[in-house]
Amino acid sequence: VQLVESGGGFVQPGGSLRLSCTMYGGRITEYALIWSRQLPGKEREWVTTGFSDDTANYADSARGRFTFSRDNAKNMVFLQMTNLQPEDTGVYYCRTTTDWGQGTQVTVSS
Numbered sequence: 051v052q053l054v055e056s057g058g059g060f061v062q063p064g065g066s067l068r069l070s071c072t073m074y075g076g077r078i079t080e081y082a083l084i085w086s087r088q089l090p091g092k093e094r095e096w097v098t099t100g101f102s103d104d105t106a107n108y109a110d111s112a113r114g115r116f117t118f119s120r121d122n123a124k125n126m127v128f129l130q131m132t133n134l135q136p137e138d139t140g141v142y143y144c145r146t147t148t149d150w151g152q153g154t155q156v157t158v159s160s
């Protein structure tokens with residue numbers, strides 16, 4: 051499958067962004083969808099996994115600030131991010147267990 055992210059950008063500390071991910075060549079209802087990120091100078095890390103039953107698990111860094119959601123009709127998943135901080139700056143990826151999107155840059159700075 052192909053995954054295409056969008057919605058990244060520049061935001062001030064305390065701000066919010068909503069990332070989107072569209073799947074092509076498959077149905078999101080058949081997958082657990084994952085958001086990962088790569089912070090500058092660090093390895094890629096897991097952020098959240100959303101399941102077809104509308105449940106989601108979150109990394110400690112994301113819990114309480116980030117929310118996974120999906121729109122099955124549009125074959126899209128989303129990551130709503132609030133109270134963003136400079137340490138959230140990085141490239142955010144939408145993925146399955148086998149396929150990755152190209153990533154979208156999130157920059158948090160004053």
